[in-house]
Amino acid sequence: MPKIGMEPIRRKQLIEATMASINEVGLADSTIIQISRRAGVSAGIISHYFGGKDGLLEATMRHILEDLGMSVANRRSALKKHDARSHLYAIVEGNFDRSQVSAEVMKTWLAFWTSSMHRDDLHRLQRVNDRRLYSNLCFQFRKQLPVERARDAARGLAALIDGLWLRGALMPQSFDITRAVALARRYVDEQLDGHAGPSTSTG
């Protein structure tokens, strides 16, 4: 079945096979052969389309982060109200989107997070994504909170979201999406409502 655009098809197959492999045996035991066999192609094709194993891994991480970003963006653009709370809820829910919260995605995400500590290319991806999340959170919190307080709230919420993902990756069976979202939303509420200082009660 050559000639016509095989490249996007093969790339998708291989990225999905990579996630499946990481989910089942872990990144450390995910070899070129394992992955290519799972995708139903030969080992050589990985180097052909991704330039090598590293390229495949980077593409897989990029894919996950793009999906995550789109989940958040979609929810936010569908909002009717544009107050801070609505946006923050949308960001939280986007991070726990159905498509994002599977054992496969969570384990792959964590594997890449760990790898990114020692690989510059992955570290850059992680950093871009992270700063975008933080900026968004910070911007929303600043609508209602003083700047330093907003930064702390953003840092806390980002950490809480990552922590819930981390635990979800380790214990996929006892991971309750609904509860995770509820915990994160409550954190948003506590930051927005709990602060209401003595004087700044403009609502």
Next chain:
Amino acid sequence: MPKIGMEPIRRKQLIEATMASINEVGLADSTIIQISRRAGVSAGIISHYFGGKDGLLEATMRHILEDLGMSVANRRSALKKHDARSHLYAIVEGNFDRSQVSAEVMKTWLAFWTSSMHRDDLHRLQRVNDRRLYSNLCFQFRKQLPVERARDAARGLAALIDGLWLRGALMPQSFDITRAVALARRYVDEQLDGHAGPSTSTG
């Protein structure tokens, strides 16, 4: 220097070399030779004292978790007051103990967390430690909160602590222990105080 008890000395050397290696090049690139060279011994000695690479890794993870447990236990046994808040603060501070929060320990901890998703021996260690933390948190929160609310608070605080560790591991340079502790303590406060209805203003 043979004869006299070399075993505990070598074990300690090798465990520390393992953490140093994971910190610098990551678990994936930490080979027997890398680690043994760093410890100033030969490669064969790892198999001799730990039965193999897997044994060394398990021992290293056990070492980290024991240190973490002791940091928490020490702070709690030094408490004068025994109310929920004091204990929760102690648990938080123990988790961000100076000896625990180094790039070395954080990266090693995260590497093992990732590995434990696919290695039963490490998974058991993680699970034991995790349940102890959750139980402790839950018990303290229940002193002041209804049971379901206490469980959520415990889940949230555990996730927040792990999330802060996770981010500290990825960005050791911009990680501020003081701020991390402050964020976690504030979470405790919000759970304990925030819940109290309008009328219970005895505090």
Next chain:
DNA sequence: GCCTTTTTTGAACGACTCTTCAACAAAAAA
């Protein structure tokens, strides 16, 4: 000073990995 015991070495070995590339297959173009 010699023997015993514990400790340590490092090269050999087998297994495994990623990459490369010449050859092959199959569809489109001529």
Next chain:
DNA sequence: TTTTTTGTTGAAGAGTCGTTCAAAAAAGGC
């Protein structure tokens, strides 16, 4: 049909890793 182009294969090659084990080293005991 024949040629060209795109896609694919799989084995060879070069390298790395963990383990093993016979031999050596070093410190007590006598």
